[in-house]
Amino acid sequence: xxxxxxxxxxxxxxxxxxxxxxxxxxxxxxxxxxxxxxxxxxxxxxxxxxxxxxxxxxxxxxxxxxxxxxxxxxxxxxxxxxxxxxxxxxxxxxxxxxxxxxxxxxxxxxxxxxxxxxxxxxxxxxxxxxxxxxxxxxxxxxxxxxxxxxxxxxxxxxxxxxxxxxxxxxxxxxxxxxxxxxxxxxxxxxxxxxxxxxxxxxxxxxxxxxxxxxxxxxxxxxxxxxxxxxxxxxxxxxxxxxxxxxxxxxxxxxxxxxxxxxxxxxxxxxxx
Numbered sequence: 001x002x003x004x005x006x007x008x009x010x011x012x013x014x015x016x017x018x019x020x021x022x023x024x025x026x027x028x029x030x031x032x033x034x035x036x037x038x039x040x041x042x043x044x045x046x047x048x049x050x051x052x053x054x055x056x057x058x059x060x061x062x063x064x065x066x067x068x069x070x071x072x073x074x075x076x077x078x079x080x081x082x083x084x085x086x087x088x089x090x091x092x093x094x095x096x097x098x099x100x101x102x103x104x105x106x107x108x109x110x111x112x113x114x115x116x117x118x119x120x121x122x123x124x125x126x127x128x129x130x131x132x133x134x135x136x137x138x139x140x141x142x143x144x145x146x147x148x149x150x151x152x153x154x155x156x157x158x159x160x161x162x163x164x165x166x167x168x169x170x171x172x173x174x175x176x177x178x179x180x181x182x183x184x185x186x187x188x189x190x191x192x193x194x195x196x197x198x199x200x201x202x203x204x205x206x207x208x209x210x211x212x213x214x215x216x217x218x219x220x221x222x223x224x225x226x227x228x229x230x231x232x233x234x235x236x237x238x239x240x241x242x243x244x245x246x247x248x249x250x251x252x253x254x255x256x257x258x259x260x261x262x263x264x265x266x267x268x269x270x271x272x
Contacts, residue, residue: 008180011181014182018170019166025106027105027165030100033100039203040163040165041203041213041219043098043205043211045210045212046212048145048147050209052090053146053147053210054087056116056232056234060077060080060232063083063264067263071130072125072130073119073125073226075113075120076116076118078113078114078259079257082260083260084143092236094143094236097143097214105139107240110238110239111236111238113237113254113256114234114235114236115236116233117233118230119223119230119231121227121229121230126222128155128157128231129223130185131185131188131222132185132188132190133185133221134163134220134221135218137218139218139233140217140238141241143213143238144209144215145210145212145235146208146213146233148233149209150205150231151206153195154226155226155231156224157205157206157213157215157221157223158224159202159203159219160191161201161203163200163220168219171198172220175194185231186220191220235255249264
């Protein structure tokens, strides 16, 4: 298996590792959805109805006090597909997202977890995800669906276009200091440099409740800091069934999802 974090801080070795992996695991240009390949994302409006969004929000609020974990300005509940029928059937088992992701990654995907997220304004918040980052240097697929209307004040998702592609990753790494090549986190100033001087474009995703963003989170992305209001969203984490690559962090996510299920089952037992 390939373990990018163990590569030395050498641009040539890092580039060779990514290039070799991409030859064995090429991304696909999904028919009629090529923005996913070219830019790293695909937007589908009206993916969920307002009524479905409200039901998903209500279920998050019902479980927040007992199950949510705080990450900076994020309140997150992992494993909602294990404890909620609508999260399992509508979100976790969503066929369209699964089919698109499988076509793009080039191997069958399976759901890791369905995450519920709530982000509120905080004076020190860096936005959802804790600022600019890549989930991995190897391609990974997520579905994010806004459950509330999101404008530029509500912490919209942002993505550096094309940073999912091998050429984007190599171009980005060539600008970084030697010790930062393997670091998946980025300062605001560095991303401004990529966008302002190095030819990358940046997309900010505003949209109505029910808007879905399908994306490769090996690209550089973040949730903007919330200035006003609250942003609710659900996110599907997927992993490839291919034996060539094991997604970093899956064990941690699985553990958090099982902890949510255990808490909910304990609540149900005490109420019976």
